[in-house]
Amino acid sequence: MPETEIACPVCQSPLVFDATLLVRGDKITCGTCDTAIGIEPGGNTKATMEAFAAARRTAEALKVERKKRG
């Protein structure tokens, strides 16, 4: 089974999942922060990964904000 590892966009924990489940429309849930991550059935993987990257940038920006405030 093809397994993919990504960092959770919310808590940055590594998530290992079977990419075929996502493509089928199943969701994966982060065991650390309980965020459900999934794509629409028939959606394309590239768009999903781009959305994921955007979410990660947002999470990183939030982290920077927090750091600035101390």
Ligand SMILES: [Zn+2]
């Ligand atoms: Zn998480």
